[in-house]
Amino acid sequence: MSTLQRIPPRHWLYLGLLSFLSGCTDTVVRDREPFNPPPDATNNFLGYFTAEEKQTTCGNCHVLHQRDWATTAHANAYAVLASSGNDAPECYTCHTVSDKGNAVAPAAGWDRVQDPAYHDVQCESCHGPGLDHVTEPDAPQSASNPPLARVGVLGPAGASDSASVAQSCAACHNQNSGPGVRAYEEWAASGHAKSLQEEDGTFVNDVSPTCGSCHEGRAALAAWGVTSDYVERGQPGSENYLGQTCAVCHDPHGTALDPATGEPIAHQLRYPISTPDINQNLCMKCHQRRSEPDQTSSRGPHSPQGPMLLGDAGYKPAGFDPDIQAVATTHGSERNPELCAGCHVNRLEGTDVATGQPAVSAGHLFLAIPCLDAGGLPDLANPDGCAHDVPSRSWAACTASGCHGDATTAVSAFTLSEQRLNQLTAQVWNDLNANDIVEAAPTDGGYLSDFVNVPPTEYVTNDGRITAAEGALFNVRMLKDGGADGSHGVHNPFLAEALLRANIDELRATYPGLPQASPAVQDIMKGPLGAVTKRPLSRPLIARPTAAR
């Protein structure tokens, strides 16, 4: 949807009105061009048309982008710096229109001419200089006309590192920013930055909707209805594949409104993070590929985190009837209002190990309990490969809610819950050689390994019916250590346990001759659901629309 409207600036309207009164309704009267001469005449950044009103030159024509952008923090970037009390000349380059964020070489814009027209992070910070375009807006498209922005985090693939970093969000949102927020560095070390390759070397990040709508940035935007033009659009070749970049989650113009409030969504996000509507929640839009067995496909669970959190995932054995209050409200309740982001995107203050200066984590590794470095910040070199204990990781996500006391309490809840889950999954199927194939004992263990060699098998029927064994296998693939959910049960400890307990009951009822469960598992199954006592919730259950799968 184009937001371009050819509405002239206010003084033209007066002239237009005068001509209307004099009867000349069809005459567009222009007293002047809709831009001022660029203060930096070398690089042609136009900046503000009227600085006091924060009226950008681009916004003279693109009025809706002007309206939306004016509500963002970018439109306030100069004042925030100037009033901070510790501004210095070198600070201004990221808080003004300069070469930062676009393909222009330094020094440009504010860095060349300190004119108020260049205050704040304006359109041209991301789009590049606009003189050619405003001089001839209807001219055929070329590299600079109109000036296109990047949805990538960096410049073109293959550019030298410094040239590359200078060309998009990363130019400003890096550890050298005023508060030392490491948004770029963390994102670059996160799973969202990866061009995912399968074991055979093919890319998952194809640009077709089948996989790309979640795995490739441009395809995700297309799936979400972003039809506008930008630099990387349509560039072929796997070297141009984008992951989930800043501009996938963040709306560069701050246009999206929260349907619940009608207000712009905080932090310029494209979708809200607080809604339990699985098709509207930013994270769940992608993290919900396959959370129940599909009768037409033998594929296992695939990013089931959304439905898992909301209490709706898994193969439900016959008669499955868990404690719905526990299953539907724990970590997906109003006690954790930001849901996925409440645990996975958190600011953390610490010290930069290299410089000894204060630095801030933007939580953009997207890890709930990241490993910490010596400065108390998420460890960019080893974000997720450390022990699950107090000194190794941050447990702030668990303690901030006030539900889990201190970090030590959180660790013991995590450990206990993980142990119980591992015992339950091992009873159903213990993939001892971790190859994700069910094999007979002693290669594997658990019930499923007992009947892989028993023909005719009830195990895989291929008749479109999900057997008790297939259902159990699906749930274990989802919940085991290294399984598709990946949370060691944390996303929904009560649902995880309820599913596996019901699987064990159903397997024994369906396939006579299976031995009793191990004493440890019997103990778990006799006791209440979950390792941690459920707290009575004072708030109502979240109303959950069923996912469109």
Ligand code: HEC
């Ligand atoms: C004088 C009016 C005017 C001004 C000022 C103006 N534009 Fe445009 N812009 C247009 C018109 C008209 C088009 C449509 C051109 C076309 O369709 O070929 C356009 C198209 C664009 C597009 C491409 C949209 C698309 O989806 O293909 C971008 C990006 C853009 N402008 C950015 C800017 C920026 C950045 C500025 C400020 C430097 C700016 N414009 C200033 C009139 C203007």
Ligand code: HEC
């Ligand atoms: C933080 C970087 C950033 C800023 C600031 C920014 N843009 Fe954009 N703009 C982008 C990106 C990235 C895209 C392509 C993705 C999208 O449309 O969401 C885009 C797309 C556009 C388009 C083409 C799509 C359309 O909807 O017509 C126009 C026109 C445009 N911007 C104009 C502006 C104007 C005018 C301003 C200032 C009022 C502005 N932009 C500020 C990054 C930015």
Ligand code: HEC
């Ligand atoms: C020219 C430097 C620059 C560029 C380029 C830039 N930003 Fe920013 N951004 C800033 C500054 C400075 C602030 C803080 C402004 C303030 O606090 O008033 C900021 C703030 C933000 C915020 C905080 C919003 C909030 O409400 O908390 C988001 C989100 C953001 N930028 C996203 C982006 C994205 C996405 C891009 C790339 C498409 C981008 N920025 C490009 C400098 C930049």
Ligand code: HEC
């Ligand atoms: C490399 C680019 C860059 C430079 C240089 C830079 N900043 Fe910033 N600044 C940013 C960005 C990006 C943000 C937004 C950070 C965020 O919200 O995550 C920001 C935000 C801020 C804020 C708002 C903080 C808040 O918590 O709302 C202040 C104040 C600030 N900067 C001051 C400074 C000062 C003082 C300097 C010089 C010592 C400086 N900046 C230099 C990019 C920069």
Ligand code: HEC
């Ligand atoms: C509805 C969104 C969605 C679609 C469509 C989708 N995926 Fe995924 N996929 C995800 C998410 C989210 C993850 C990461 C979460 C996780 O690891 O549990 C993921 C993870 C993966 C992984 C595992 C990555 C790892 O780190 O182990 C592979 C392999 C994969 N997808 C392949 C595919 C293929 C092939 C397709 C197309 C046939 C596809 N995906 C379609 C959302 C999707």
Ligand code: HEC
């Ligand atoms: C997977 C989605 C996603 C991606 C990708 C992403 N962000 Fe964010 N970002 C978020 C969410 C969610 C928040 C809000 C966190 C909250 O409120 O709890 C946020 C917050 C922010 C903020 C405000 C932080 C603060 O605490 O003031 C800035 C600035 C920001 N992001 C910049 C970026 C930049 C720059 C990139 C790319 C390097 C990026 N983001 C990539 C989801 C994302």
Ligand code: HEC
């Ligand atoms: C556009 C789709 C999309 C959105 C939106 C999205 N993700 Fe992801 N996420 C993915 C894919 C795809 C992967 C697998 C990454 C890969 O390709 O290896 C992933 C991976 C992850 C991982 C594993 C990271 C790692 O380092 O292994 C976490 C955790 C995660 N996402 C959390 C979130 C959270 C929290 C949000 C919301 C703030 C979110 N995601 C939004 C698609 C998405």
Ligand code: HEC
């Ligand atoms: C109560 C806090 C909490 C909530 C809410 C939460 N997660 Fe998690 N998540 C975790 C924890 C803890 C882990 C396990 C991390 C570990 O073992 O290193 C995890 C693991 C993951 C992983 C696997 C990461 C990896 O390292 O492979 C993904 C992907 C993920 N979560 C996505 C999501 C999404 C998407 C949502 C929302 C639907 C969500 N999470 C909600 C706490 C949470």
